[in-house]
Structures are given as C-alpha cells and as structure tokens.
Ligand code: SF4
C-alpha cells in the first residue's frame with residue numbers, strides 16, 4: 001500500500017466559501033465490487049442489461065416505502081444554504097460535492113419519471129433521463145458523501161442528503177453496481193460475525209493477550225470474557241476495538257470499568273461487531289440481518305443488558321433502529337435503557353461515585369473532543385436532550401484536568417465529519433478522505449495553537465481510524481487521536497475502593 | 499490484475515494483494531516489497547514470517563497488540579510497539595506488511 005499522490009489542502013486563513021473547481025474529484029471512484037461479493041449479498045453480480053428501467057423501478061419502490069425520500073426530493077427550493085456546509089465540498093472545491101448538487105443527481109431522475117412537469121417539460125424543471133453518464137456521476141459522487149447529515153442542520157426544510165445518498169446506493173446495488181469496501185465487509189459480517197473477519201479462535205487469543213497486558217500493566221486480573229453465559233451485560237463493540245490502535249485502548253477501558261463496578265459482562269463471538277454497514281448502503285435487509293445477530297447472542301447468553309461500545313453509526317442503528325429491526329427487547333432488564341451506550345454506563349457510575357479516578361494520571365494530555373456525526377445528529381444519550389454532547393465531555397472532565405472544546409461551529413450538532421464515515425474509510429478514497437478532513441483539521445489546529453491541545457478524543461471506530469491516517473498529512477502525530485475510554489483507562493484506579 | 503516474475507504470472511486484486519495465498523514465496527515477497535518501496539531487512543522478515551504463521555493458524559492477520567508483543571519477544575522489548583512497526587512499514591503494519599506477506603488485506607473500521 002504505497003501512499004497515493006495528491007496535494008494535502010492548505011489551512012485557510014479565514015474559512016470562507018472555497019473557489020469552485022469543477023470536476024476536481026471526477027476521478028475519485030472507489031473500486032466496484034466484483035460479482036462474488038455482490039452475489040453473496042443477493043445483489044446482481046454486475047450491471048444488469050436493463051439497468052435503467054430497473055433503477056427507475058427501484059426508485060419508485062423506495063418512494064413508496066419511505067415517504068421522507070419523496071418529501072426531500074420535492075421540497076428543495078435551491079436556496080443555497082447547504083452549499084458550503086459539506087466537508088467534502090470545502091476540502092475538494094468540487095461543485096458536485098455541494099449537498100444540493102449531490103441531491104440533484106437523484107432529484108433530476110425523480111422529476112423526469114415521477115412528476116407531471118418532468119414527464120412533459122423535462123428541460124424546464126431540470127429533469128433528466130438516467131443515462132450511463134449520469135449513472136457514472138451517481139457512483140462517483142454518492143461515494144463522496146459520508147451520510148453525516150451536517151447539511152441537513154442548515155437546510156430550512158431539513159432535507160437530509162444522507163437519506164438520498166443511501167437511496168442511491170441501494171438503487172445502484174440493486175442493478176449490480178456496488179462498492180467493494182462496504183460490500184466485502186457486509187459479506188464478512190454475515191459469514192464470520194464481524195467486519196474484520198476475525199474468527200472466534202482469533203478473538204479468543206486476542207482477548208487472552210489483552211488480559212495478560214492489563215495484568216502486566218496494573219497487577220490486577222481484569223477479564224475480557226467471551227461467550228460467558230449468564231453474564232449481566234453483553235457488550236457489542238466495533239471489531240476494530242479488538243484489532244487496532246488506538247481502538248484497543250478503549251476496549252481495555254471498558255473492561256476496567258466493568259471490573260471496577262463489579263458488573264459481570266461478556267463479549268460474543270456470534271455478535272462480535274457493533275458496526276452495521278447495512279445502513280451505509282441503505283439496505284434494510286442487510287441492516288436487519290446484522291442486528292438480529294445481536295438479538296440471537298443476547299438470548300443465547302441469557303444477558304440482562306446490552307451495552308454498545310465506541311462506534312458512531314453502530315449507536316445510530318442501535319438507538320434508532322434496533323427496536324424495529326430486532327426487537328422487542330422485553331427479555332432485558334427494564335431498569336436499564338436497551339440498548340445502553342458505554343458512555344452512559346461509565347457516566348452513571350461516575351455520578352454515583354462508584355469509580356476511583358485519578359485525574360492527574362491524564363495530566364500529560366490536553367484534550368479536545370470530536371463529536372462523531374452519527375452520535376451527534378442521529379441519536380441521543382442519557383435522559384436529557386443533548387446528552388450525546390454533554391455525557392462524553394463530562395466523562396472526560398471527570399478523568400482529566402485539561403479540556404478545551406473546538407470552535408462552536410464545528411462541534412455538537414454542527415460537528416464536521418472526520419472525512420471517513422458512511423462507508424468511505426477505504427484506501428482507494430484516500431484523496432477524498434484527506435481533503436474531507438480539512439475543516440476538522442483547521443478547528444483542531446486552532447486549539448492546538450491556542451491551548452496546546454495534544455489529544456483529540458472521540459467515540460467512533462471510524463473516526464479513530466480515519467484520523468490516525470490523515471493527521472500526519474496535516475502535520476500532526478497519528479497518536480493524537482484516541483477514545484474517551486482510553487482516557488478513562490488511564491485514570492481509573494483498580495482494586496479495592498478506599 | 500497480475501504481475502510477472504521469473505517467467506510466471508501472479509494474480510492480484512485491484513490493490514496488488516496476491517489473490518492466491520499459495521502463490522507466495524520469498525521472491526514474490528521481495529517483489530511486492532520493492533513495489534511498496536520497502537527495503538526488506540531481517541526485522542521486516544520477522545514481521546512477515548510471523549504474520550504468515552499467525553494467518554495459517556487463525557485465518558486472519560494478528561491484532562496489533564498480538565503483533566507488537568510477538569515482535570517484542572523476537573527482536574527485543576524496545577521493538578515491541580507500533581511506532582517501531584510503522585518505521586518498518588510506513589503505510590501501516592497491518593495493510594502493508596500483509597501485502598508483502600501475501601495475505602489478504604485486512605479491512606474494516608481500521
Ligand atoms: S450528508 Fe454530510 S457528506 Fe453528505 S452531502 Fe451532507 S454534509 Fe456532505
């Protein structure tokens with residue numbers, strides 16, 4: 001994997017609307033999924049001969065299923081409020097990465113086939129036939145949207161480009177035009193149980209190794225149980241937590257929290273993945289199949305609670321869709337939210353004084369927090385509105401002394417995507433990922449300059465992987481990014497409570 | 499995709515990873531390393547060989563902690579960390595070293 005060549009964007013003096021560079025990213029296309037990958041998911045192996053009719057029929061089907069899609073395609077008045085709100089547009093300057101332009105790729109076809117004006121006077125209303133050229137643009141530019149929903153925050157009609165992108169991906173898959181990275185991973189999760197393809201024995205071996213590491217570090221026997229029947233909590237977490245740096249540091253953090261709180265818990269080899277790429281490709285059946293693995297594991301292990309680890313889109317799926325996809329969860333203990341986020345668990349324990357925390361242990365870190373898009377804009381946490389913003393920050397402030405937020409226009413509900421979400425975290429999109437990270441890197445640079453921030457905490461596996469990769473392009477150290485529970489792990493005192 | 503080496507053709511995927519695990523040999527590894535602009539030293543070989551051993555047993559590349567620990571044991575504790583592995587394989591030990599070892603590319607949220 002030699003690094004591809006392109007220019008990293010320069011930090012802008014004042015982040016103003018960028019100069020347009022038409023077609024700047026026309027060549028950025030992820031690898032197309034080969035036939036075996038597609039067929040394993042029940043999609044056609046390659047572009048079907050009558051793809052145009054099939055695509056329109058599929059669009060019709062989706063319009064019937066999701067009322068919101070029709071509303072989003074109808075409501076836009078081209079006011080322009082969203083145009084400069086997308087990190088990919090800001091970083092690439094390609095006008096087709098303006099959210100409204102992205103929507104119009106699908107909207108024009110919708111108008112042509114599903115509105116009277118578009119059927120009669122296509123040119124007048126920007127209606128277009130789905131030509132091969134337009135389909136190519138779909139593949140190129142819908143694979144430059146991380147489905148982060150930032151644009152929707154600024155749209156007076158709340159039009160959600162993410163849903164339009166998901167619909168487009170679902171249509172493309174249905175005619176045999178799939179993206180290799182997401183679809184290969186979907187195959188692995190069905191076959192093996194997690195996105196990485198980590199089989200049970202490898203998982204067991206990895207967890208044993210981590211137990212040894214923790215014991216060597218702390219002198220305390222903290223367990224990472226696998227398939228332990230009768231445990232109270234089933235933890236589902238992104239498989240990157242088992243495999244990668246800095247992810248694994250958070251996994252160790254969760255283990256220490258459970259240990260110290262005396263909560264019996266387990267991981268599952270059947271549901272060893274919290275992530276759900278079914279959402280990224282807008283496919284309900286895929287999403288359901290993956291969610292059902294969690295239900296099966298919970299029933300089989302007889303757990304009373306399900307806790308989700310640090311993963312943005314996993315939390316969105318769990319929080320917003322699990323009930324419909326895999327519920328009802330009436331077999332779980334009703335005194336706890338089902339599902340519950342690991343940050344909620346830790347936060348509750350801290351509030352109750354159940355953990356001994358040595359803040360000074362994090363004194364070498366000056367910390368900021370990157371809100372992950374799916375947590376920020378597509379879910380909640382805790383019992384109060386905005387809990388998804390306050391809870392992680394309160395945890396950080398309980399375990400560390402130095403915390404500074406980034407610019408208010410770049411956090412909370414207005415947070416910028418890391419640049420690698422929505423199924424774009426792949427090496428064949430590295431230029432897009434680096435350029436799309438620009439706004440976040442600019443906001444980070446500001447707090448680095450002003451407050452000497454040296455650690456950006458986040459609660460998403462994709463954010464962690466993406467930043468580890470792109471930080472060096474902007475002159476930062478890759479180890480500047482890490483998890484909230486990595487900080488908890490550093491501060492938590494193990495052993496008997498005084 | 500494919501490449502030629504010593505009069506034989508080797509199939510690869512779009513990113514240059516060997517399609518067929520059994521096609522691997524040290525010459526192939528040398529070729530893949532040159533393509534990656536990695537100069538293979540003994541330490542590089544230790545990593546590559548460990549990856550292959552682990553893959554044979556578990557059908558997946560080792561997690562970073564497993565790898566650093568194994569390398570620390572073989573090459574000395576000062577080398578048992580990801581910083582050292584990144585020095586050996588600048589594009590990332592998982593992806594770049596797996597390629598040279600003839601293993602499939604690990605993908606996921608990594
Ligand atoms: S959802 Fe995010 S990535 Fe997609 S167009 Fe909107 S701002 Fe851009």
Ligand code: SF4
Nearest residue numbers: 076077079080082155
């Ligand atoms: S802000 Fe909303 S209405 Fe305005 S152009 Fe964008 S999508 Fe259309």
